[in-house]
Amino acid sequence: MYETEILADEKVPTIEIVREFDATPEQVFRAHIDPELYRQWVGPRSLTTRILKWEGHTGGCWAFANDRAGKEIAAFFGSFHEVRDNERIVWTFTYEGQPDSVALETLTFEGRDGGGTRLRVLSVMSDFATRDGMLSSGMDVGVKEGYDKLDELLGQRTGPAQQHLQDAAVFTALVVSALPEDWSRPSPVSDWAAIDVVKHLIEWSRGFLAGGAGIEFQTLDIEADPKAAWRQHVADIQAILDDPSDRVLSNPHTGDMPVDKAIAMFYTADIWMHSWDLAKALGLEPDLGQERCAAALDAMRPMEQMLRDSGQYGPAISIGDDASAQDKLMAFIGRDPHWKAQVPGD
Incomplete structure (x- = not known):
């Protein structure tokens, strides 16, 4: 597993991040632009990521939230300024808690001699105070752990x-x-x-x-x-x-x-x-991931009778066609998607 370099320029308010991976530029790029993959690795290990909006193309916008044990602790949003397949992503990055501090990030995916990818991330902020505040916030832990998870996702474990x-x-x-x-x-x-x-x-x-x-x-x-x-x-x-x-x-x-x-x-x-x-x-x-829920439901429908006869799942619950894939999956296996625990004192 490679080390992650985080460099702060003394003359301009930037942060540069460099990380190498034993995977192709196409694979590393896809892990950044595919929302289902992105949510699996971004951020520290103590958090999970929930994608709120994702339009992974030039001119699109994005938003995600970080949760700890199901409770939201931070949210971020931005827009895709440029998406060049397998080569470059330029996007804005804003923390909801500081909406006036917008970073412009450029990600480049460089093929290495002999194979693998060198990822470079250049983040430009409006002033040194914003840049230094980010560095002192512990962002290095999230960045390093996130790229370690990406390394695992790309092939350390398969x-x-x-x-x-x-x-x-x-x-x-x-x-x-x-x-x-x-x-x-x-x-x-x-x-x-x-x-x-x-x-x-x-x-x-x-x-x-x-x-x-x-x-x-x-x-x-x-x-x-x-x-x-x-x-x-x-x-x-x-x-x-x-x-x-x-x-x-x-x-x-x-x-x-x-x-x-x-x-x-x-x-x-x-x-x-x-x-x-x-x-x-x-x-x-x-949040089970909408795409994964949809795929699971598609796989289960053809063997519905066998699943019902096995006793693994209860009777399906009626739910609207406009329901989310997760709610449809839960209703299919007999769970009420809107179920809430009724606990005295709650």
Whole structure:
């Protein structure tokens, strides 16, 4: 993994950022202009990004918000001055909390000799005070961690390992945000409290892997410390995905398949879906990604009857055609998209 250089000019109010990647300029460019990819890596690891508007072309505009455990803590907006495919992006960048301080950023994607990409970001601000205030705000942490995440997204981890890393991180942020009294809050799943969502993900997946692949796990006391149990569980599953070796999972219903593929197909998708349940149980508004929700719904519709017969999902809930892809997906699997926990004292 490469280091990120952040340079402040003494003569003009600019910040220059230089970072190299072992990926093509086309791949690095796409990760900046595709909103679904961009939201996965931008910013520090402690935050998630929610795209509010994205018109990734010359003359378009954009806006996104940063959330911690489902609560918005910062929002940004700007416009695309120029988008030159795989070569250059010029955009304005404004923090909503300081709307008079507008930065003009130029991103260039340079192919390196021998392969890879050198990304250069030149940010020009109106004065030194604004520039120095940004530098002292801790922006370097967000920039460096963001590019580390981009490195992972581009190839440090790939396939099932990368997907689990991303989805488990979102669920972990929710788990960490919960107070002790939150675990008894009702969830959108009938007869489940918030802690039951965590229990379900831990218990069924460990049993599934132990029975089908002979992978033994330590027993976790979820009731005593849900946060510690979840963190250990995530580490256990990630270790398998990072080094699946030649392990095979055998199951009478699915046949034989590589263990990492089985985890991705049956378990990682479950983390993603159940993050909606846990967020709702905690009184937060989840964001599963509209494009991903639409793709999941398209994949599930052809086997709707089989899914209903399996008992995994309840009866579909009627919802308007103008509803979001996320709301349509939740309604399809039997969740009320507008469900809210009714907790005394809330």
